[in-house]
Amino acid sequence: MTQIRTRIAPSPTGDPHVGTIYISIFNLAFAKKYGGKFILRIEDTDQTRSRPIYEENIFKSIKWANVHWDEGPDIGGAYGPYRQSERLSIYKKYAEKLVENGKAYRCFATKDELDEMRQVAKKMGKRLGYDRRYRNLSEEEIAKRLKEKQSYVIRLKVPLTGECIFEDGIKGQIVTPLADVDDQVLMKSDGFPTYHFANVVDDHLMKITHVIRGDEWVSSTPKHILLYESFGWDKPVFMHMPLLLGKDGRKLSKRKNPTSTFYFKDSGYLPDALVNFLTLMGYSTKDEKEIYTFDDFLKNFDPTRIGTSGAFFDIQKLDWLNQQYIINTLSEKDLLAKLKAWQFNDDFFEKLLPLCHTRMKTLGDFIALFDFIFVKDINYTDELLTPKSLAKADSQIILYAMMLLLEKQDVLEASKIEKASHEVADLFKINHKKIVMPLLFATVMGKRFGPPLFKSCEILKKDRVRARFLNAIEFLGGISNKKISSIKDGLEKKDLTELLLKAKA
Ligand code: GLU
Numbered sequence: 001m002t003q004i005r006t007r008i009a010p011s012p013t014g015d016p017h018v019g020t021i022y023i024s025i026f027n028l029a030f031a032k033k034y035g036g037k038f039i040l041r042i043e044d045t046d047q048t049r050s051r052p053i054y055e056e057n058i059f060k061s062i063k064w065a066n067v068h069w070d071e072g073p074d075i076g077g078a079y080g081p082y083r084q085s086e087r088l089s090i091y092k093k094y095a096e097k098l099v100e101n102g103k104a105y106r107c108f109a110t111k112d113e114l115d116e117m118r119q120v121a122k123k124m125g126k127r128l129g130y131d132r133r134y135r136n137l138s139e140e141e142i143a144k145r146l147k148e149k150q151s152y153v154i155r156l157k158v159p160l161t162g163e164c165i166f167e168d169g170i171k172g173q174i175v176t177p178l179a180d181v182d183d184q185v186l187m188k189s190d191g192f193p194t195y196h197f198a199n200v201v202d203d204h205l206m207k208i209t210h211v212i213r214g215d216e217w218v219s220s221t222p223k224h225i226l227l228y229e230s231f232g233w234d235k236p237v238f239m240h241m242p243l244l245l246g247k248d249g250r251k252l253s254k255r256k257n258p259t260s261t262f263y264f265k266d267s268g269y270l271p272d273a274l275v276n277f278l279t280l281m282g283y284s285t286k287d288e289k290e291i292y293t294f295d296d297f298l299k300n301f302d303p304t305r306i307g308t309s310g311a312f313f314d315i316q317k318l319d320w321l322n323q324q325y326i327i328n329t330l331s332e333k334d335l336l337a338k339l340k341a342w343q344f345n346d347d348f349f350e351k352l353l354p355l356c357h358t359r360m361k362t363l364g365d366f367i368a369l370f371d372f373i374f375v376k377d378i379n380y381t382d383e384l385l386t387p388k389s390l391a392k393a394d395s396q397i398i399l400y401a402m403m404l405l406l407e408k409q410d411v412l413e414a415s416k417i418e419k420a421s422h423e424v425a426d427l428f429k430i431n432h433k434k435i436v437m438p439l440l441f442a443t444v445m446g447k448r449f450g451p452p453l454f455k456s457c458e459i460l461k462k463d464r465v466r467a468r469f470l471n472a473i474e475f476l477g478g479i480s481n482k483k484i485s486s487i488k489d490g491l492e493k494k495d496l497t498e499l500l501l502k503a504k505a
Contacts, residue, residue, distance in 0.1 A: 004036030040072035242282035
């Protein structure tokens with residue numbers, strides 16, 4: 001019998017997303033149910049966005065959740081390497097094979113040509129941007145261009161008519177007219193494969209039998225199926241899991257919700273509770289039980305009970321579940337151990353000491369100084385978040401601009417945060433000390449004064465700092481997408497002065 005093999009294939013292009021844990025859990029459960037293997041593959045072919053620190057964080061966050069893989073870049077396995085950047089020659093070989101068989105072709109379109117095609121397509125209301133102009137070049141023409149060393153990509157020759165039909169293991173039959181599928185790029189001009197191509201080649205070579213992934217990939221699946229067919233390979237079963245949704249009913253996004261696993265870790269959630277919570281997303285047990293151990297979940301896992309509609313990521317429910325775990329699964333001794341492992345330890349306190357050493361009359365002042373470090377959320381007030389010289393909407397805009405500048409830092413560092421705060425003051429032409437600083441203190445600490453702000457942000461780390469900015473903006477009434485794009489435009493033009501309503505200080 002074929003061995004069941006599932007995989008998680010994250011791209012190291014950002015903070016470790018809680019969705020990676022969610023999808024890992026179901027892949028692991030599926031593989032275990034059938035005595036199979038669960039693989040971790042790193043999809044780092046996007047050279048501009050992939051970073052080693054993000055890869056490291058993926059490992060750390062999945063391990064924190066106690067989800068273990070059987071093969072992966074760190075532990076190896078029979079089908080390695082498991083990091084796509086180490087498999088470039090493989091993709092090249094397979095892409096050439098498709099070109100030789102007439103299933104793919106070299107496309108020499110320049111950037112200007114592509115821009116023009118896109119504009120024409122837009123004007124004509126066409127769905128596809130690329131007009132397939134290099135699909136039928138003569139052999140001589142191709143040879144001539146290659147001799148001239150013209151740069152090219154390799155595209156799949158997608159059939160012009162017909163349908164792609166597949167049976168999704170969760171959603172049922174999905175039919176896509178091929179007229180809606182473009183001649184996708186398989187190999188980019190820099191010699192790197194695209195996500196679609198590397199993903200399919202690897203799933204085939206790594207003998208993946210079930211591709212269990214988030215619903216956002218369902219529209220890519222016809223492209224993948226066409227690739228399997230072009231190679232003449234057996235297809236895996238595709239199963240698209242319900243999306244995690246934010247309060248607004250949209251896909252959970254870091255622009256609106258905390259999404260990084262580290263946010264949950266550093267905010268004091270227990271990994272077992274978070275994992276239990278994630279198993280409830282889009283899945284229901286036979287007896288409607290909501291609290292169980294991961295082992296129990298694995299033992300009783302029934303893939304037919306995975307739902308089809310999006311799953312609300314309800315933080316209040318997670319809070320409740322976490323409390324149940326603290327009450328019911330931890331003795332007082334265990335609780336002490338958890339507290340110590342979390343933040344009540346020498347390593348963490350050593351980071352805090354330079355910030356409080358000269359600010360304490362008694363030892364107990366430590367608590368008042370650092371309350372904001374240990375609590376999950378800050379209780380905001382209008383007064384706190386709106387310095388006199390600003391309107392409410394102004395505070396939101398300034399906070400959002402600052403948040404976007406912080407986003408650019410992979411890891412927050414005090415000196416860079418300080419620099420960003422000055423940049424914000426300059427771009428809005430407002431007073432750094434009188435406006436920006438009070439607003440930032442209020443947002444991060446819930447008070448106007450406290451220990452050094454920038455060092456404190458560094459200790460809180462990016463995910464919790466971002467969550468505070470989002471909460472403060474939300475408290476002030478939320479911010480429209482239109483305003484967000486004006487802020488982005490302003491940041492690009494290096495001038496945000498037009499955006500504020502009230503007199504500037
Ligand atoms: N690299 C893709 C991601 O970042 C993988 C999607 C898939 O599972 O096919 O999620």
